[in-house]
Amino acid sequence: MAVDQRILLDMYRGMLRIRHFEEQIWNVYSQGLMHGLAHLYIGQEAVAVGVCSTLRDDDYITSTHRGHGHCVAKGGKLDAMMAEVMGKVTGHCRGKGGSMHIADMSMGILGANGIVGGGFGIATGAALSAKMRKTDQVAVCFFGDGASNQGIFFEVMNMAAIWSLPVIYVCENNQYGEYTPTDSVTAGKQIADRAKPFGIPSAVVDGSDSIAVYEVVEKAVKRARSGKGPSMIECDTYRYRGHHVGDPGTAYRSQEEIDEQMDKDPIKRMEQHLLGKGDVNEDALAEIETAVEQEVLDAVEAAKEAPYPDVKEVTEHVFA
Ligand SMILES: Cc1ncc(C[n+]2csc(CCOP(=O)(O)OP(=O)(O)O)c2C)c(N)n1
Ligand SMILES: [Mg+2]
Numbered sequence: 350m351a352v353d354q355r356i357l358l359d360m361y362r363g364m365l366r367i368r369h370f371e372e373q374i375w376n377v378y379s380q381g382l383m384h385g386l387a388h389l390y391i392g393q394e395a396v397a398v399g400v401c402s403t404l405r406d407d408d409y410i411t412s413t414h415r416g417h418g419h420c421v422a423k424g425g426k427l428d429a430m431m432a433e434v435m436g437k438v439t440g441h442c443r444g445k446g447g448s449m450h451i452a453d454m455s456m457g458i459l460g461a462n463g464i465v466g467g468g469f470g471i472a473t474g475a476a477l478s479a480k481m482r483k484t485d486q487v488a489v490c491f492f493g494d495g496a497s498n499q500g501i502f503f504e505v506m507n508m509a510a511i512w513s514l515p516v517i518y519v520c521e522n523n524q525y526g527e528y529t530p531t532d533s534v535t536a537g538k539q540i541a542d543r544a545k546p547f548g549i550p551s552a553v554v555d556g557s558d559s560i561a562v563y564e565v566v567e568k569a570v571k572r573a574r575s576g577k578g579p580s581m582i583e584c585d586t587y588r589y590r591g592h593h594v595g596d597p598g599t600a601y602r603s604q605e606e607i608d609e610q611m612d613k614d615p616i617k618r619m620e621q622h623l624l625g626k627g628d629v630n631e632d633a634l635a636e637i638e639t640a641v642e643q644e645v646l647d648a649v650e651a652a653k654e655a656p657y658p659d660v661k662e663v664t665e666h667v668f669a
Contacts, residue, residue: 352560354628356402360559361619362637363398367391367418368616369645370427374417374434374448377649378594383435387448390418392557392589395615396521397422399562399584400489403570409457409475409488411468414449415521415588416461419491424456427648437655443666444658457486465526466499468492469518473505476516476579487515487573489566495526497540506579510547515573517566518544518581521556523588528601544581556584557613560622587613 371389378387390397393415401410401422412419420430425441433440434448441453452460459475462468472490479486496502497520509516520540524531537543541551550572554565562584569580587610591598599607623629 352563354626356563357560357619357623358629358637360395360398360402360563361616361623361634362641363402363422364394364559364616364619365638365641366427366644367394367397367421369641370421370430370648371417373431373645373649375590375594377431377435377652382653383448385447385449386593386595387417387434388415388593389588389590390415392610392615393521393523393586394418395559395562395618396491396519396556396584396586399556399559400491400517400519400566402559402563403567404457404487404489407457407484408486408570409459409472409479411459411472411475411488411490412451412461413468413491413493413496413521414461414463414465415493416449416451416491420451420453420458420461423458425451425453425458427644428651429453431645431648432652432655435652435655436657437652438658439652439655443662445663445666459488466492466496466501469496469499469501469505472518473509473514473516476509476514476573477512479515480512485515485574487517487570489517489519491519491521493526494520494522494524494531494535494540495529496520497543498535502543506544506547506549506581509579510549513576513578515576516579517569517573518549518579519566520581520583521586522583523586525588525592525602527592528596530601539583541581541583549579549581551581551583553583553585556586557615557618559615559619 371391397418429441436444449463472488476488544551
């Protein structure tokens with residue numbers, strides 16, 4: 350069945366919110382307004398929105414060091430996220446988490462994570478908790494191609510399969526782990542194949558096509574919610590920028606390769622789809638983008654104005 354027009358427009362808006370948010374993170378970083386680094390998600394937007402559009406507010410996600418897109422798509426507030434990145438008290442974690450540790454339990458965002466593969470145990474544990482509490486919540490674990498080589502990935506797939514847990518492992522294969530091409534360090538044809546020995550159904554999908562991502566994840570979510578157990582989905586995707594804001598991203602990738610990947614841009618692709626159907630025109634899409642741009646600029650201004658947390662609260666909200 351075709352995906353509802355309302356969902357398509359929401360996904361379009363969602364991808365623009367991520368893209369503009371990330372471009373402003375670059376500006377904020379360049380102006381020296383944030384501490385530390387950020388790993389930009391630009392180019393991978395279709396994965397976050399395609400996946401999160403299938404989820405309920407009370408479902409869980411775990412994210413990665415490249416996590417802003419996942420958090421925005423799951424309902425993170427742009428002003429609270431920008432404030433968090435800039436270390437301000439109005440941030441999701443009162444400015445004490447920063448870019449790589451944005452979490453908000455009220456939205457099921459169980460945390461971005463600076464530890465590669467750090468979400469595997471958390472998402473699988475959240476799925477076990479949902480099963481034990483007999484809710485029909487599901488957990489999505491976003492992870493990279495690099496993380497797929499961490500041993501815990503195999504441990505959690507075993508547990509999830511044995512206990513039939515409501516978890517969906519979503520691999521974002523962006524072809525690189527830091528500065529290393531994935532195929533030079535990752536055995537096997539597809540990362541999705543790693544689910545097979547555990548009897549976990551898996552699929553590979555074009556990660557620049559938000560509709561395709563939505564359709565395949567929707568099936569996995571239905572399966573998980575109805576008690577049939579875990580799934581794994583590998584999304585072919587690409588990050589346009591460097592590994593982090595300090596890496597131009599061009600030393601280990603040819604410009605030709607980057608240009609070829611950027612031709613498949615997920616936002617342009619959705620634009621063409623919506624215009625092709627004839628239900629919306631260019632003006633309507635431009636209006637959406639203008640509103641998003643303003644929302645992001647407002648978030649930057651609010652974060653600039655906000656104070657840093659008081660030094661007295663440095664040991665508060667620390668659980669370990
Ligand atoms: C346990 C651990 N090992 C190594 C690192 C250093 N590191 C940070 S990002 C990264 C690459 C991760 O690659 P991938 O999972 O493909 O994610 P991507 O950056 O491509 O989104 C590495 C090795 C880390 N943060 N944590
Ligand atoms: Mg990668």
